[in-house]
Amino acid sequence: xxxxxxxxxxxxxxxxxxxxxxxxxxxxxxxxxxxxxxxxxxxxxxxxxxxxxxxxxxxxxxxxxxxxxxxxxxxxxxxxxxxxxxxxxxxxxxxxxxxxxxxxxxxxxxxxxxxxxxxxxxxxxxxxxxxxxxxxxxxxxxxxxxxxxxxxxxxxxxxxxxxxxxxxxxxxxxxxxxxxxxxxxxxxxxxxxxxxxxxxxxxxxxxxxxxxxxxxxxxxxxxxxxxxxxxxxxxxxxxxxxxxxxxxxxxxxxxxxxxxxxxxxxxxxxxxxxxxxxxxxxxxxxxxxxxxxxxxxxxxxxxxxxxxxxxxxxxxxxxxxxxxxxxxxxxxxxxxxxxxxxxxxxxxxxxxxxxxxxxxxxxxxxxxxxxxxxxxxxxxxxxxxxxxxxxxxxxxxxxxxxxxxxxxxxxxxxxxxxxxxxxxxxxxxxxxxxxxxxxxxxxxxxxxxxxxxxxxxxxxxxxxxxxxxxxxxxxxxxxxxxxxxxxxxxxxxxxxxxxxxxxxxxxxxxxxxxxxxxxxxxxxxxxxxxxxxxxxxxxxxxxxxxxxxxxxxxxxxxxxxxxxxxxxxxxxxxxx
Numbered sequence: 001x002x003x004x005x006x007x008x009x010x011x012x013x014x015x016x017x018x019x020x021x022x023x024x025x026x027x028x029x030x031x032x033x034x035x036x037x038x039x040x041x042x043x044x045x046x047x048x049x050x051x052x053x054x055x056x057x058x059x060x061x062x063x064x065x066x067x068x069x070x071x072x073x074x075x076x077x078x079x080x081x082x083x084x085x086x087x088x089x090x091x092x093x094x095x096x097x098x099x100x101x102x103x104x105x106x107x108x109x110x111x112x113x114x115x116x117x118x119x120x121x122x123x124x125x126x127x128x129x130x131x132x133x134x135x136x137x138x139x140x141x142x143x144x145x146x147x148x149x150x151x152x153x154x155x156x157x158x159x160x161x162x163x164x165x166x167x168x169x170x171x172x173x174x175x176x177x178x179x180x181x182x183x184x185x186x187x188x189x190x191x192x193x194x195x196x197x198x199x200x201x202x203x204x205x206x207x208x209x210x211x212x213x214x215x216x217x218x219x220x221x222x223x224x225x226x227x228x229x230x231x232x233x234x235x236x237x238x239x240x241x242x243x244x245x246x247x248x249x250x251x252x253x254x255x256x257x258x259x260x261x262x263x264x265x266x267x268x269x270x271x272x273x274x275x276x277x278x279x280x281x282x283x284x285x286x287x288x289x290x291x292x293x294x295x296x297x298x299x300x301x302x303x304x305x306x307x308x309x310x311x312x313x314x315x316x317x318x319x320x321x322x323x324x325x326x327x328x329x330x331x332x333x334x335x336x337x338x339x340x341x342x343x344x345x346x347x348x349x350x351x352x353x354x355x356x357x358x359x360x361x362x363x364x365x366x367x368x369x370x371x372x373x374x375x376x377x378x379x380x381x382x383x384x385x386x387x388x389x390x391x392x393x394x395x396x397x398x399x400x401x402x403x404x405x406x407x408x409x410x411x412x413x414x415x416x417x418x419x420x421x422x423x424x425x426x427x428x429x430x431x432x433x434x435x436x437x438x439x440x441x442x443x444x445x446x447x448x449x450x451x452x453x454x455x456x457x458x459x460x461x462x463x464x465x466x467x468x469x470x471x472x473x474x475x476x477x478x479x480x481x482x483x484x485x486x487x488x489x490x491x492x493x494x495x496x497x498x499x500x501x502x503x504x505x506x507x508x509x510x511x512x513x514x515x516x517x518x519x520x521x522x523x524x525x526x527x528x529x530x531x532x533x534x535x536x537x538x539x540x541x542x543x544x545x546x547x548x549x550x551x552x553x554x555x556x557x558x559x560x561x562x563x564x565x566x567x568x569x570x571x572x573x574x575x576x
Contacts, residue, residue: 184221
């Protein structure tokens, strides 16, 4: 055999390796993706736990990009803080070094054909025998992925072994290790996979094509080059996505600089565990893990500082109506549902603000903070403009909901989404009612009739009372008390409604108001009372548990039955 490089075999090996990585990642995500998303959401409430979760999940998934997607989703949805998101990314960097160990231990310590071919054969037969609906389908894809991963590695290994015996790298040795560092960055950026580039480095090292010192420089370069994938993904993206990608770049670049500057002492430390002359591949895997671990230790005290710096450097540009939905992909259903709930609550607050503006009530009586529409998200302008903006926001909520329906949802999640979108429609119907009575309110306020002036002031007082009750409800810690608070609010709305009708009837009987004024007052009261009910019902569907919603609706049904019974004419008693 001549000493030429079998280029096509090398390229085919790389393609098989990458496809194996894809199958492995995709099948594991399909089997346990929801579990890992829940782990990231639940076990990232501290910096240390976020790093540990990121490392563990990346080690299992064998994909830092999959973990990065989850981080972007949860940070964007407001479920995860920026600090903990950076911690997960740092942990993912550490977890991805497991690939080096897998390749080093199984790819070069054992005869690849002895387990790669049986994995492909067994997985392929399972793939044919079981359909996509079977539990074993994803398992078969996982087996095929493992088999292809190692078969591709074997192709790359054998393609360069003979070539390595005839090549002389001394001609470029004078350029220094920085050249190999740049080469590592370049091949990783081109292939968009640090796992593939590290596999190439390990293969070359095992074949004697490069020295141990050269290989560590290339691995450092691969660690820096992997940030290109995340940076490309953030181009034109939202600010939180840019923050996470830049934090990834800063961490990897700084870690790479530290590792390159301390290359000799780190290599000296690695030699104490593995002899680079006889076990260079294992030594390189240890080096890869070691310098990433050092990077985590160095950055750990500065995570909060880095997060604050990135938030200042990439502030949120309020150029869209939504606050949460634009930060969340629908593929990550847990984060998408949380984001949708937050956006509908945002819609509810804007509805309150519109109502306050319609009644000419100072919003500082209700809110102690500026709402997104006021903070240069959009220019509120006139009430009609404000109403159109709220309609557009509702449209984006419905559009996001429609996309989310295409995801694989559990039955409980589908019911939850249905209640949330019902709440959103109630909010819009509420604000439409307020819009509908604005003309009557202007007439009541400008009328010469003192009673109409009084009713205008009463409407305003009723609205402020409702919103104070709602603020109290939102501050309550226990679900049971929230349940009772909403019930009391509905009963109060009903009482005020009946009292209003009663007083109007009394004034009409005394001739204090004319027919047109009676009609206007009763219509305005109906629209106002219904608007108040709809806002309470929206909060019920958004924030109460499913069983409490059922009890609430049951209580409303019982109340209506009792009212009908009271209004029904009594049958005369029959004397026996």
